[in-house]
Amino acid sequence: MLTPAQQYLTLRSLGAPAVLLSLAMQGVFRGFKDTKTPFYATVAGDVTNIILDPIFMFVFRLGVSGAAIAHVISQYLISIILLWRLMEQVDLLPQASGICNLVCLQVWLTTSLLADGLAVAGQAILASAFAKKDYDKATATGSRVLQLGLLLGLMLAVVLGLGLSFGARLFTSDVNVLHMISIGIPFVAGTQPINALAFVFDGVNFGASDFAYSAYSMASVWTSL
Template sequence: MTETGDLTSVPASVVTQIPFLVIFKELTRVFSKDAIGREILGIAFPAALALAADPIASLIDTAYIGRLGAVELAAVGVSIAIFNQASRITIFPIVSVTTSFVAEEDTMEKLKEEEKEAKKNNLVHANTLAVQDSLEKGIASPTSNNMNQPQQTPASDTKSSSGNKANKKGKKNIKSASTAMIIGLILGLVQAIFLIFSSKVLLGVMGVKPNSAVLSPAHKYLTIRSLGAPALLLSLSMQGIFRGFKDTKTPLYATIVADVINIILDPIFIFVLHLGISGAAIAHVISQYFMTLILFTRLASKVNLMPPNFAALQFGKFLKNGGLLLARTIAVTFCQTLAAAMAARLGATPMAAFQICLQVWLTTSLLADGLAVAGQAILACSFAEKDDNKVSSCASRVLQVMSRSSS
């Protein structure tokens, strides 16, 4: 109910006319544990932990490499800047649209199943009423005369039964999932080939001079790290799929396992096997493939990953919507890459300091992205369900929590 002079409950008509006022809707309930609050928290908290886990592991990784010296740390910093720029441009738009597409498609499939079940129940109920009406009137109905005889099941019922068996196994036919994984794998292979054969050129663009001591270790690290690009981009696409299912716990589990493997292998490869900076890159690549294996195993148990018709894959839909996010992603990551290039031009020590500060900043700044993941998944499902009230409630709640957290 709206209280007099209270801006915390804005009428829907006013919100429609002035959309930005949605942030004031139910403002006093920003941290309340109602249904929408619990749903947002249940998705956002594991997502935030998963997003923060990788920078934390990178921070520990940085601590190990820092023991090798400022030159090695600077080499890792400039190499990671190049690798991350390439990864974000290629996959982050795809991950964003994957979450929305999978959430929408999964919701539509659930609505269709509910509609079919409702029609089936109505038909059974109507037949029951007809039989009861016939018995009350004393009329011998075919159903009552053949009650003890086995009834034949129509072919359509047989198909429905087989479909229900597939659903009981937990397999879903989500075309967006297969499309996202194929795109992620292709982009990963392209990125790996591009970075391996152009690493020295890219390092030169970043300000690493040919006679610099940073060039050789940076070239080694970037080349080896690029071998993990297919696994990284494929795992990111699968994380987008799980987020579409509102499942952020599985990506969290896979991320933690991969980071633990990376942290354990780092000192072994760097110090025990004396591989130095190359050992750090090898450890990271191995952890990426472990994460991909975990996500793929879990996803294969829930989704039919390849649709029966290859033409059903929605490449055009992905590329069209992903392209709209590409410019925004480039703008966001360009400043960070430019800062790394400027630091690299100042020398090894400033670049090493920049790498440390960058990892600390990433560890804290990515926490808010968990709310963005929750909002995206819930909004996509609510739009598919045509639940306008939940759409506005979710949007206002996420914006309010972000604004309160940042202040």
């Protein structure tokens, strides 16, 4: 499964810009209290994906690659629809600063998903070890996943701390916006090690089937807030 998985993920990665932009624009529409437009755009993209999947996979005999191509096309279709509707409502140039902030938020979410991916991998190995009652392997796996989580968090902190400082200028030249972003960078970058460890600890607890502890700890955090 390694080769088709790599083919699928490689092609799917081409849709990353469309996903990032569509998520940012959906945030803009929610700010306008317009939830219908993102809904209709998403439905149009999903229907297109459903139609194109069998065509590319079976008619053109592209298999897994065809599924990935269909998905990428649907993602860009969603972005085009949202962009077209947004251009009818606002002048996009003055709104660039707002979109920039939304893009930065999506960057933070992306790093969270990356940490979650590591947690899921550890969760699967831990669940297998517990099922076989191989507690030594479970302990070693938990320890290694936590170490990798901390390392990932520190790496993300450095990358975001340096990258956002320079990358923000790609989205806007507004001095006030750049100042606001610079205020948020230490928080976004500094919380990455904690964020990564939180996801990994969740994965460890899930792998050990300790769902109650995760639920109670999450509930206690929200209660304290």
